[in-house]
Structures are given as structure tokens and as C-alpha cells.
Amino acid sequence: xxxxxxxxxxxxxxxxxxxxxxxxxxxxxxxxxxxxxxxxxxxxxxxxxxxxxxxxxxxxxxxxxxxxxxxxxxxxxxxxxxxxxxxxxxxxxxxxxxxxxxxxxxx
Numbered sequence: 001x002x003x004x005x006x007x008x009x010x011x012x013x014x015x016x017x018x019x020x021x022x023x024x025x026x027x028x029x030x031x032x033x034x035x036x037x038x039x040x041x042x043x044x045x046x047x048x049x050x051x052x053x054x055x056x057x058x059x060x061x062x063x064x065x066x067x068x069x070x071x072x073x074x075x076x077x078x079x080x081x082x083x084x085x086x087x088x089x090x091x092x093x094x095x096x097x098x099x100x101x102x103x104x105x106x107x
Contacts, residue, residue, distance in 0.1 A: 004019075004047065004048020004049060004074075005025060005046055005047045005048060005049075006023050006025065006047065006048070006049045006050075006051065007023075007026070007041050007046075007047045007049070007050045007051070007074075008023055008025070008026040008027065008050075008051045008052075009026075009027045009029065009034050009037050009038050009041065009051070009053065009056060010027075010028070010029070010030070010034060010051075010052060010053025010056060010079075010081065011028070011030050011048065011053055011055070011081055012028050013029045013081070014051075014053050014081065015027070016081060019053060023080065024049075025047070027041075029058070030053070030055065031059065032059070033054075034052075034053065034056045035056060035059060035060055035064070038050065038052055038056060038060075038064075038068070038076070039064065039077075039089045041074065042067070042068065042071065042074060042076070047074045048073060048074055048075065049075050049077065050074045050075070050076045050077070050087045051075060051077050051079055052076055052077070052078050052079070053078070053079065053080075053081045054079060054080045054081055055081040056078075057078045062083070064107045
């Protein structure tokens with residue numbers, strides 16, 4: 001059985017959290033650089049799942065956002081950034097709660 005590769009695009013806190021659980025293809029970036037990287041990944045055929053910081057979704061153009069939210073391959077999943085709204089649990093808080101690791105202080 002062959003598994004698809006997983007990529008992570010986002011801030012250091014998100015990337016580090018997923019590296020801790022074994023994801024090796026992480027791209028630490030933010031802003032327009034992260035949007036460009038996500039576009040490259042979506043155009044390629046290398047990944048089956050792309051985990052992206054929610055902060056990247058906020059600055060994407062509407063056409064790219066619509067594509068990212070509807071495409072099935074690669075499946076794009078947005079996760080809250082460390083500065084998430086009060087109603088959202090940040091990846092930082094999630095890692096601390098689930099893994100017992102404070103990724104904010106990991107160097």
C-alpha cells in the first residue's frame with residue numbers, strides 16, 4: 001500500500017508541531033511567500049495532503065482560496081495559527097494539551 005506525502009506550510013510554530021509528530025516536508029514561511037509555496041504544491045502531484053496555516057488563507061486571493069477549499073488532490077486543510085481567535089484552539093495550545101510539548105519554547 002502506498003501512502004501520499006504530507007506537506008505543511010506555515011509559521012514556525014505550526015511547522016515545528018507537525019515535525020514533532022513525524023511530518024518531514026514542512027515549509028516555514030508566511031505571507032505572500034507561503035501563498036506562492038502553497039500554489040506550487042497544489043500545481044504539483046507530489047502531495048496528497050497539505051496542512052496550511054489559517055493566516056495564509058486570510059491573504060490568499062479569492063480564486064486560489066476557492067480552489068484550495070474545493071480541490072480533492074491535494075486535500076488542503078487549514079489549521080489555526082498560534083495567534084488564533086479566542087474561539088479557536090491554536091496549534092501551540094493543541095500540541096501542549098495533546099503531546100505535552102510546549103512548542104513555543106522549543107529551539
